[in-house]
Amino acid sequence: MTKHFKEALRRHGLPKICIAIGNLLLNLFARIIGKTIRYSRRVKLPSFYEARQTLERYHSVPESSTSSLKMSKNILYDVTIIVPCYNVEQYIQQCIDSLKSLSFREKLEVILVNDGSTDGTLSIIESNKFPDSWTLINQSNSGLAVARNKGIAASHGQYLTFVDSDDIIDSEGLQTLWMAARENDLDLVDGSIVRLENPNQYLYRYKKYVANVKNEPVPISVSGMAMGRLYRRDLWKNVRFPESFWYEDTAILYLIFPRVVRYGTIPDVTYHYRYNPNGQSKSVKNSRVIDTVYIIPKLLKLASDMGVDLGRVRTLTRWQESRFVYERVSPLGDDSLLQAAFVCAMESYRAYYSTCPGDQDSKLLRMICTSFLSKDYELWRFSSRILLLKDQLRRLSVS
Secondary structure, eight states, X not given: OOHHHHHHHHHHOOOHHXXXXXXXXXXXXXXXXXXXXXXXXXXXXXXXXXXXXXXXXXXXXXXOOOOOOOOOSOOOEEEEEEEXXXXXXXXXXXXXXXXXXXXXXXXXXXXXXXXXXXXXXXXXXXXXXXXXXXXEEEEOSOOHHHHHHHHHHHOOEEEEEEOOTTSEEOTTHHHHHHHHHXXXXXXXXXXXXXXXXXXXXXXXXXXXXXXXXXXXXOOTTSXXXXXXXXXXXXXXXXXXXXXXXXXXXXXXXXXXXXXXXXXXXXXXXXXXXXXXXXXXXXXXXXXXGGHHHHHHHHHHHHHHHTTOOGGGGHHHHHHIIIIIHHHHHGGGOOHHHHHHHHHHHHHHHHTTOOOOOOSSOOHHHHHHHHHHHTTOHHHHHHHHHHHHHHHHHHHHHOO
């Protein structure tokens, strides 16, 4: 598939019939080949200790610290926008302009956290005139999670939202999210997200939806991004982003969403995401992609300590430890690393789950569960690849 054809697919999407046929063929292929793999000769796998050593030789487990969990008790604003900033001199003014241009008619607080930028980011921020409800916090370079956590601690809003400093928020977006949250008493509300460079390409495209999700499983379709949504302040009580890890946004799914009682989505575009070829999701050969293996057991432990019913994140965990682990680790081109990642993911899953429920999960997700419980690397690799292909096909069709 040529680069131009891929771009055409991203721009215009695929007809629904083609998507349906593609999914049908992938499901059929998975069913036929999956049975063959299950009865094939098993790969001899390293022990968990050996697997962990293999991964840590490539990239050690981050030394995670925890910011203060304190939050101000003074609610002075309706919404707080938290903007972590690091070396974005090319984009920060456009982001600030979008915040200044918001049509939001309620009380708004904006917190900019400069994470030790070494370019002209800080000078550009300081060249702006801000109202008293805007705050600039400077810190030594500590990472995205620490910057966001510092913003949470300093916030005074009834609701919180995050904006990355190379993105922009739609001029009507915050007002639309706020109205949906207030009218429906929502704890969390998501708006549609599009590419900044191409507003016709959606990352997440929602319909109008409101539901009570208390005790419901966390759906794998929900966005794992911190941005583009409005959070009730109480969701962040005693919860912060895991520091020093890549993929820190995954905490939303394990620690925040299980606290949500009233959840909603709206079709309106509320956020414009800038494609960053150097971002985490595109850094296919950076050693830190191994964090995708390390962060799930950490989040499962934190969720368990918080009293989260881990049955609600069982399907999510299979999804994270197959589709995403495979996508991020396999490009490293070292099968021993992929095997080690499987062994660690398998042990993480088996530490909390011992059965494969035949519920609403797809055949592929049940195959992932089977691969974990039967220590079948080839079945996991095959099923993970099909899950990845199906998800990529779905994403191409979103627009």
